[in-house]
Amino acid sequence: MPELPEVEVVRRGLEQWVAGRTVASVQVHHPRAIRRHLEGADSFVQALTGRTLTAAHRRGKYLWLPVAEPGGAPTGRALVAHLGMSGQLLVEKPSAPDETHLRARFTFTDRGRELRFVDQRTFGGLAVEELGAGDSVPPRLAHIAIDPLDEAFDVDAFSAALRRRRTEVKRALLDQTLIGGVGNIYADEALWRARLHGARPTDKLTRAQVADLLEGVRDVLGEALAQGGTSFDSLYVDVNGQSGYFSRFLAVYGQLDRPCPRCGTPIRRESFMNRSSYSCPVCQPRPRASSASARRP
DNA sequence: ACAACTACCTGGTCGC
DNA sequence: TGCGACCAGGTAGTTG
Structure with a gap:
């Protein structure tokens, strides 16, 4: 994709x-x-x-x-x-x-x-x-936020906006008005790098956690871009996400039951926002049910 | 204002 | 072999 x-x-x-x-x-x-x-x-x-x-x-x-x-x-x-x-x-x-x-x-x-x-x-x-x-x-x-690889991306503004929201962190990553360019695959990869479960409430994240998350996003996007660049055939403007680097470089996305590259625990798949979400059960523990995402109606 | 849900779309895969 | 159910998921628009 x-x-x-x-x-x-x-x-x-x-x-x-x-x-x-x-x-x-x-x-x-x-x-x-x-x-x-x-x-x-x-x-x-x-x-x-x-x-x-x-x-x-x-x-x-x-x-x-x-x-x-x-x-x-x-x-x-x-x-x-x-x-x-x-x-x-x-x-x-x-x-x-x-x-x-x-x-x-x-x-x-x-x-x-x-x-x-x-x-x-x-x-x-x-x-x-x-x-x-x-x-x-x-x-x-104009409603699409600039992306985290852009020099003009404002880390402090993103952190403040994220913590002001009352939603789950994966939803926030996919919200193009908050941060541009992140889709389901790289959201899962960034969350794994930051050791955060996607259902964590954004308003409870610490500054350090937001910084880790942003670093995860930047690293994974940057690495993917470098890989995509090397596989780029100059005669063919390609967007085939299926080919090449994908399987080699993804830690969790699509890796159901394969070992977490960090701790070896089998990767789990959960249904989330009507999407598949992949995460490590040990590195990314699910938040307690008392979070904003699970409050009673 | 903000959060969350759904329609949109088609090819591949799976189970029976 | 055929066929239906299901899955992939970004975005705009709607609902709550």
Whole structure:
């Protein structure tokens, strides 16, 4: 599943292979892929055809590519992409056969490689959105918090916000308004590193625990990004989370009954927020039932 | 205001 | 072999 490291790998691929090129044509193969472009497919195509994609930016799991007029003047708009659960942005030769789940295709005036949006489960999507003032983050993405790898990430503000909340710590990690880019997989990995159970109430966490958690998040995202970077094939902007580094590097996610890398106890799986959560029963003891998460109605 | 739940979606896997 | 149930989970929108 594409979380921050995977999306950042895609961003780098787009920056290298797509930025600076001018769109020759756009084909929308599935209306759901552009459902968030409310004006419809014709408008989406019109907004991009003949214009230049100037760069590739990311906030959390969102990507956007600013759009410029043929002369280079900014349009104040950007192609915004979210990969959802299964989305891929692929840079491929025009001769490459269509993927089964091809949702949109962009060709370029240089007649080079195409950009394709492929998405089996159609949770992802594309849209052309207005940029903020000074060509900054699209306002529609403004609620997404900056991510912990960003220099501007405010540790103290995050700690304060976390401890102000009355919720469980895993829910908070997945809340994109608090911290950007963390999904189910890296949330479990970060919690394991910080030796915290995901059901721990955030308002009871100590400052030191929050600091450990944040360090866990940063380390796991950073390591995943480094791994993703090494497996990146420069001819193929890949988002296939299944391949490569995943199994080698995850301590708990998907590791049911395998030994905890720290203490050897078999990893457990729990249903949590209608998701699977993996943790070590010894390193990450469940909080007592008196916590905020279990208070009586 | 804030917290929590649900719809959305499809391919693979499992049990019978 | 077929078929239905279930699972994966990010986000927006709704409900409480």
